[in-house]
Amino acid sequence: MLSIENIEVTYHHTVQALRGLSLEVPEGKIVTLLGTNGAGKSTTLKAASNLLAMENGHVGEGRISFRGESVFGITPDKLVQRGLFHVREGRRIFSEMTVEDNLIAAAYALDGRGVKPDYDKVYAFFPRLKERKSQIAGYLSGGEQQMLAFGRAMVAQPSMILMDEPSLGLAPKIVEEIFATIRRLNAEDGVSILLVEQNAGVAFSVADYGYIMESGQIVMEGPVDKLRDDKDIRSFYLGVATEGTARESFRDIKHYKRRKRWLS
Ligand SMILES: Nc1ncnc2c1ncn2[C@@H]1O[C@H](COP(=O)(O)OP(=O)(O)O)[C@@H](O)[C@H]1O
Numbered sequence: 001m002l003s004i005e006n007i008e009v010t011y012h013h014t015v016q017a018l019r020g021l022s023l024e025v026p027e028g029k030i031v032t033l034l035g036t037n038g039a040g041k042s043t044t045l046k047a048a049s050n051l052l053a054m055e056n057g058h059v060g061e062g063r064i065s066f067r068g069e070s071v072f073g074i075t076p077d078k079l080v081q082r083g084l085f086h087v088r089e090g091r092r093i094f095s096e097m098t099v100e101d102n103l104i105a106a107a108y109a110l111d112g113r114g115v116k117p118d119y120d121k122v123y124a125f126f127p128r129l130k131e132r133k134s135q136i137a138g139y140l141s142g143g144e145q146q147m148l149a150f151g152r153a154m155v156a157q158p159s160m161i162l163m164d165e166p167s168l169g170l171a172p173k174i175v176e177e178i179f180a181t182i183r184r185l186n187a188e189d190g191v192s193i194l195l196v197e198q199n200a201g202v203a204f205s206v207a208d209y210g211y212i213m214e215s216g217q218i219v220m221e222g223p224v225d226k227l228r229d230d231k232d233i234r235s236f237y238l239g240v241a242t243e244g245t246a247r248e249s250f251r252d253i254k255h256y257k258r259r260k261r262w263l264s
């Protein structure tokens with residue numbers, strides 16, 4: 001459904017953010033992309049939804065296709081109309097507009113598709129948004145703003161959603177509610193999801209397959225059941241103490257182990 005092949009991305013023609021990155025999101029699946037701050041997760045999503053140009057970012061090499069068609073040359077709003085919706089980092093909503101108007105504004109995505117927006121469905125998934133539909137979005141709590149950002153994606157009736165760190169800064173209970181909705185939208189409507197997270201625990205609770213990235217590259221991938229049992233992932237991403245010492249990076253663990261093997 002979404003296929004990213006070997007892309008190189010630079011910002012301002014100087015900062016290299018992605019180095020030969022490839023990943024695949026099959027239709028109807030939830031795939032997670034994990035990595036720490038600055039790894040290149042948001043850049044990957046922005047490359048897929050063609051938003052890099054806005055930040056003077058540039059895909060130098062590689063290919064990205066959505067439903068078999070190259071995304072390059074398709075404007076971001078046209079991609080939304082074709083079913084690819086990007087819920088950006090930091091809950092971008094119209095903070096001066098009401099909750100309801102925020103949802104209505106997302107309906108442009110349905111132009112020319114002959115479908116009507118279904119706001120009631122959003123309210124059924126997120127009853128809190130219904131209670132607050134006449135309130136100004138900027139005054140909502142962080143969790144409610146994330147729900148609204150997600151609700152705007154639902155209005156657009158996408159076949160695929162790119163989600164950038166939906167759990168960031170939210171209380172566990174709210175995270176649970178949002179992730180239950182991700183799961184439900186995938187199960188009921190077959191929406192494919194590429195979920196960017198730093199919180200591996202919650203990401204693994206919904207995803208089928210995962211990629212781990214560091215410094216612009218994928219360093220590991222596999223079905224979530226396998227990743228969850230991996231010792232290095234357990235110690236670095238799931239905070240399970242397996243060796244006792246905190247390490248700077250996931251790769252350091254690997255290097256450390258390799259070194260240890262040579263020494264022993
Ligand atoms: N607009 C930008 N201009 C220049 N460099 C950027 C820009 N956005 C991101 N970068 C750089 O690209 C790298 C990857 O960033 P990003 O994709 O935001 O990582 P993540 O989402 O994993 O935290 C970082 O080194 C970051 O500093």
Ligand SMILES: [Mg+2]
Nearest residue numbers: 041042043089
């Ligand atoms: Mg990011």
